[in-house]
Ligand SMILES: *[C@@H]1O[C@H](CO)[C@@H](O)[C@H](O)[C@H]1NC(C)=O
Ligand SMILES: *[C@@H]1O[C@H](CO)[C@@H](O)[C@H](O)[C@H]1NC(C)=O
Ligand SMILES: *[C@@H]1O[C@H](CO)[C@@H](O)[C@H](O)[C@H]1NC(C)=O
């Protein structure tokens with residue numbers, strides 16, 4: 459075709475359809491599309507207040523309901539990683555029933571600080587039986603104190619809890635044991651310095667404890683494995699606290715090291731000073747996650763699984779009015795699904811009682827998560843905006859167990875999209891507008907029409923977010939989950955539309971189901 463003519467046709471298209479974005483959707487899955495785990499969205503729990511999450515003599519019904527909502531959508535509940543900072547402050551005492559903590563006084567900067575010391579007994583691990591049937595658990599033991607007895611007693615209690623008839627009957631499984639949290643950050647703690655603590659010292663200390671747990675039968679090729687090294691930092695360097703560093707240092711070669719089957723790195727996109735308009739940016743989500751690509755392919759080449767064993771929007775329990783608002787739901791959804799396209803198996807979103815970035819607050823709170831000030835009335839257990847991202851991702855993945863994902867190529871800096879296939883057949887898509895609509899802006903909420911390159915009718919479910927700065931009022935497909943019991947309120951609402959004219963508002967995500975493709 460004459461280039462000038464082509465240009466005229468394109469110009470005409472732009473003029474007539476100024477509000478339409480055309481998006482090409484592959485009708486069958488590209489071969490490189492990774493398969494998504496049903497539990498792509500998983501949870502990491504700060505273990506100091508673990509009994510608040512699980513419940514002790516009785517399950518925490520509210521929390522269990524929020525997990526069952528996710529299990530209902532994918533067939534599998536989220537996985538749990540329990541430990542984090544407080545795992546390296548934990549000791550074991552058989553005389554303690556569940557746990558005893560030494561609390562830290564709250565402050566404006568840290569309204570819900572982690573306990574400085576945690577002493578646990580057998581019941582602490584046994585209450586994992588309160589989790590939904592089918593839950594897999596990764597549990598952390600102490601590496602920091604380099605106390606073999608403490609690590610041994612913790613791992614023994616974990617092993618016994620998960621071997622107990624009650625836990626087996628509950629269908630809750632121990633997937634792995636994690637020895638140490640963020641050991642690259644040990645210098646400055648206890649007697650660790652940047653001179654005496656390097657990757658070789660780490661490997662030696664880890665291997666000594668891991669060998670004991672393996673020889674004790676707590677970790678084995680038939681049973682639970684190891685997960686690690688759980689660095690705080692991400693780096694592709696050949697030396698140091700990096701994937702290449704542990705491989706070259708021989709960590710995977712010892713009999714215990716051969717049982718390290720899941721490589722876990724921690725990643726937060728930003729810190730506690732982050733503003734929402736820097737967090738919810740398509741390019742930032744991509745640059746933050748694509749830096750992990752060399753590590754992911756190296757780890758996969760070693761035959762290990764790659765997970766983000768602790769992740770979230772902003773480290774330090776989240777950023778005020780950024781991690782806890784509607785815009786964070788948009789961020790969580792885009793971040794989770796983009797990680798899925800990179801073949802990251804699971805993202806364990808970190809949670810602690812009263813943390814700002816939580817998807818779920820499992821117990822009644824009496825002070826503000828933003829500044830620690832006393833609340834005029836207690837705030838019962840509730841879900842926060844990021845929880846809704848988990849619901850959308852769960853429905854997009856579905857129950858097939860073989861769903862694959864590709865990112866859609868969308869020529870718009872604020873719109874992202876993903877397509878989902880089952881057995882190679884196009885089933886669903888997610889469309890996300892990352893443009894932030896603020897309640898006080900005074901402007902009308904923007905929207906655009908998306909024209910997908912497939913024909914036929916689609917079913918649409920909408921994640922309604924009142925505004926990017928709203929902390930409540932989110933509605934997924936007509937249903938509210940911000941309820942007393944954590945269960946959906948209202949009937950599910952689905953719209954139908956033609957695949958070439960789907961309306962997407964600002965600060966909104968849609969789940970599109972293709973009705974005419976493969977007889978869904
Ligand atoms: C994704 O990672 C798994 C290992 O976790 C690997 O077996 C699989 O081949 C990878 N898939 C792709 C498409 O790279
Ligand atoms: C989800 O819940 C519905 C209604 O209770 C039920 O029919 C369906 O089988 C559940 N799906 C899964 C995967 O558990
Ligand atoms: C592991 O360490 C504990 C505590 O020091 C010790 O009692 C136990 O004998 C060790 N087990 C093995 C198999 O080395």
Ligand SMILES: *[C@@H]1O[C@H](CO)[C@@H](O)[C@H](O)[C@H]1NC(C)=O
Pocket residue numbers: 549550551605606607608611
């Ligand atoms: C090591 O752990 C054991 C068991 O928890 C405890 O009794 C002991 O005091 C600890 N040792 C040190 C040096 O802290």
Ligand SMILES: *[C@@H]1O[C@H](CO)[C@@H](O)[C@H](O)[C@H]1NC(C)=O
Pocket residue numbers: 604649650651654655659
């Ligand atoms: C710190 O002190 C403990 C207890 O004395 C010892 O086992 C450990 O090796 C020391 N760690 C370092 C990094 O020097």
Ligand SMILES: *[C@@H]1O[C@H](CO)[C@@H](O)[C@H](O)[C@H]1NC(C)=O
Pocket residue numbers: 653654655656657658659
């Ligand atoms: C690593 O630290 C140990 C002491 O903990 C030291 O003996 C060793 O020389 C250090 N290695 C390097 C390469 O710095």
Ligand SMILES: *[C@@H]1O[C@H](CO)[C@@H](O)[C@H](O)[C@H]1NC(C)=O
Pocket residue numbers: 727728732736737738742743744745746747749
């Ligand atoms: C990650 O995103 C934040 C904004 O949220 C940005 O400041 C930072 O530079 C990004 N990091 C990378 C490695 O892309």
Ligand SMILES: *[C@@H]1O[C@H](CO)[C@@H](O)[C@H](O)[C@H]1NC(C)=O
Pocket residue numbers: 778779828
């Ligand atoms: C956070 O948002 C709340 C509610 O809009 C507001 O009252 C508070 O001043 C904000 N805090 C900061 C630090 O911006």
Ligand SMILES: *[C@@H]1O[C@H](CO)[C@@H](O)[C@H](O)[C@H]1NC(C)=O
Pocket residue numbers: 479870872873891892893903904905906907908962963964965
């Ligand atoms: C996303 O929101 C922005 C801001 O109003 C708007 O300009 C853009 O058209 C929207 N994009 C889509 C695809 O809806």
Ligand SMILES: *[C@@H]1O[C@H](CO)[C@@H](O)[C@H](O)[C@H]1NC(C)=O
Pocket residue numbers: 903905922961962963
């Ligand atoms: C979003 O889009 C739907 C469908 O076009 C429309 O009904 C709704 O009013 C829009 N605005 C908001 C704020 O949801």
